[in-house]
Amino acid sequence: MARYYRADLQLNRKISTEITGYTVSALVLAYRQTAEAEFLDGAVRAAHFLTREAWDAESGVMPFEIEPAERAYFFDCGIIVRGLLALWRVTKECELVDAAQAIARSMANDFLRADGSAWPVLHLPDKTPLPLDATRWSLSTGCYHLKSAAAWRELAAITGDSSWVECYARALESALRGHESFLPGSTDPHHMMDRLHPYLYFLEGLLAHPEHDAIVRAGAGRVNALYSELASHFERGDVAAQLLRVQCAIQAGKADCDAMAARVREFQLPNGGYYFGRKGGAWIPHVSPVPAVFAMQALEWYERPESIDRATVI
Numbered sequence: 216m217a218r219y220y221r222a223d224l225q226l227n228r229k230i231s232t233e234i235t236g237y238t239v240s241a242l243v244l245a246y247r248q249t250a251e252a253e254f255l256d257g258a259v260r261a262a263h264f265l266t267r268e269a270w271d272a273e274s275g276v277m278p279f280e281i282e283p284a285e286r287a288y289f290f291d292c293g294i295i296v297r298g299l300l301a302l303w304r305v306t307k308e309c310e311l312v313d314a315a316q317a318i319a320r321s322m323a324n325d326f327l328r329a330d331g332s333a334w335p336v337l338h339l340p341d342k343t344p345l346p347l348d349a350t351r352w353s354l355s356t357g358c359y360h361l362k363s364a365a366a367w368r369e370l371a372a373i374t375g376d377s378s379w380v381e382c383y384a385r386a387l388e389s390a391l392r393g394h395e396s397f398l399p400g401s402t403d404p405h406h407m408m409d410r411l412h413p414y415l416y417f418l419e420g421l422l423a424h425p426e427h428d429a430i431v432r433a434g435a436g437r438v439n440a441l442y443s444e445l446a447s448h449f450e451r452g453d454v455a456a457q458l459l460r461v462q463c464a465i466q467a468g469k470a471d472c473d474a475m476a477a478r479v480r481e482f483q484l485p486n487g488g489y490y491f492g493r494k495g496g497a498w499i500p501h502v503s504p505v506p507a508v509f510a511m512q513a514l515e516w517y518e519r520p521e522s523i524d525r526a527t528v529i
Contacts, residue, residue, distance in 0.1 A: 293363025
C-alpha cells in the first residue's frame with residue numbers, strides 16, 4: 216500500500232510497509248463486518264507481501280520502504296506485527312505468527328534502549344540509530360511508542376512467552392513516565408496539530424489498561440480542546456478519527472462524540488477515500504489510507520458501541 220495518493224497529480228507515493236500493515240488490519244476488520252471473501256483475500260495478499268518480500272530475513276529487519284531500504288522505524292514494526300496477528304486470529308496461518316515474532320525480536324534487540332524506551336529510527340543496513348531530534352516527533356522517542364509496543368502484549372497472550380511480557384512492561388512504564396510533557400510541544404499551530412496524532416497513539420495504547428482511565432479521560436479532553444482551537448488553521452483526518460475512537464471507548468459525552476463523528480465524515484471523498492487534512496478550510500490533495508483505516512473503526516464504534524474492543528484498536 217502506498218503511503219498516500221496525490222489527488223492533484225493522480226500519483227501514488229512509494230509503498231510503505233507500515234501502511235501495508237495498517238491495511239491488513241483494516242481488511243480483516245472489513246471481513247469481520249461483511250464476511251466477504253475479497254477482503255480476507257486482500258488481507259492475505261498484503262500480509263504475504265510483508266512476510267515474503269518486505270521482510271529482510273538475512274538482516275532480521277523490516278524496512279520502512281523497500282526501494283530503497285534505508286530506514287527502519289520502531290513504530291512501523293509494531294503496527295506490522297499487530298496487522299499480521301489480526302489476520303492470524305482469522306486464518307491461524309503459522310507463517311504469520313512466525314514472522315510477527317521475528318519482527319518483534321528486531322524491535323527488542325535492535326531498537327530497545329536501557330531505560331525501556333526505543334530508538335525511533337535505524338539507518339540500514341548497519342542498524343545504527345539515527346540521532347534523536349526533539350523538533351520532530353517521529354525522530355524522537357516518546358509515549359506514542361506504547362501503541363506499537365502493544366505488539367509485544369499481543370504476542371505474549373498468543374505464545375505465552377514471558378519475554379514479551381517483560382518487553383511490554385518496560386514500554387508501558389516508559390510511556391507513563393514521559394507522557395505529561397508531550398503536549399503541546401510547540402507554539403506553531405501546524406506542529407501542535409501534528410503532535411496530537413502521536414499523543415493519541417499513546418491514549419489508544421492505554422485503552423487496554425482500564426486502571427489508567429483517568430489519564431485517558433484527561434488526555435482526550437486536552438486533545439479535544441486543542442483540536443477545536445487549531446482546526447481553523449490546520450486539521451488532520453487521522454486525528455479526528457483517533458479522537459473519536461478514544462471518546463467512544465471511554466464513553467465520553469454524546470455531544471462530543473456526535474461533533475467528532477461529523478468531522479470525521481467531512482474528510483471522506485465520494486469514492487470512499489479520506490483526505491489527509493485541510494489548511495484554512497482548503498483540502499490538502501493527499502488521499503491517505505491512515506485516516507480511512509482509523510475512520511472505519513471509529514465510525515463502527517460510534518454507530519455500534521457493542522463492537523468496541525479497547526484492546527484491539529487498529
